[in-house]
């Protein structure tokens with residue numbers, strides 16, 4: 001929590017998860033003192049930034065998506081997403097959380113990727129599925145694609161395989 005120079009708590013006013021020119025590894029938390037109206041911005045890693053968020057806050061990008069929705073849909077989506085955030089214990093509604101909430105919390109699979117997963121030997125399939133979904137979430141991608149599978153496969157299972165072929 002932040003304390004203003006005037007001695008009062010500062011409250012989260014906004015969150016920018018996609019700083020201009022940034023790589024998504026730093027967020028900007030905007031906090032405001034409601035007594036003297038002092039406004040400060042803190043740039044921090046997502047983990048550190050989350051610690052400064054004192055109430056359920058939509059990131060600028062997520063709010064922008066909500067604002068572009070038709071007026072009769074937006075309040076429903078807002079309620080649905082905020083309920084999801086509470087269930088998940090999240091205070092920041094990011095683009096990733098918005099996507100997860102709208103999909104019921106699961107990462108989607110491109111049908112081609114799903115087919116490929118069926119070819120993975122059963123003993124490692126569950127682990128591969130988990131690893132792929134985790135990687136997609138980390139990157140803010142809403143879907144596991146064949147391209148992502150190829151990349152993860154190369155990283156975990158195929159390392160050196162290509163080199164041996166040379």
Ligand SMILES: [Zn+2]
Nearest residue numbers: 004006033036
């Ligand atoms: Zn103040």
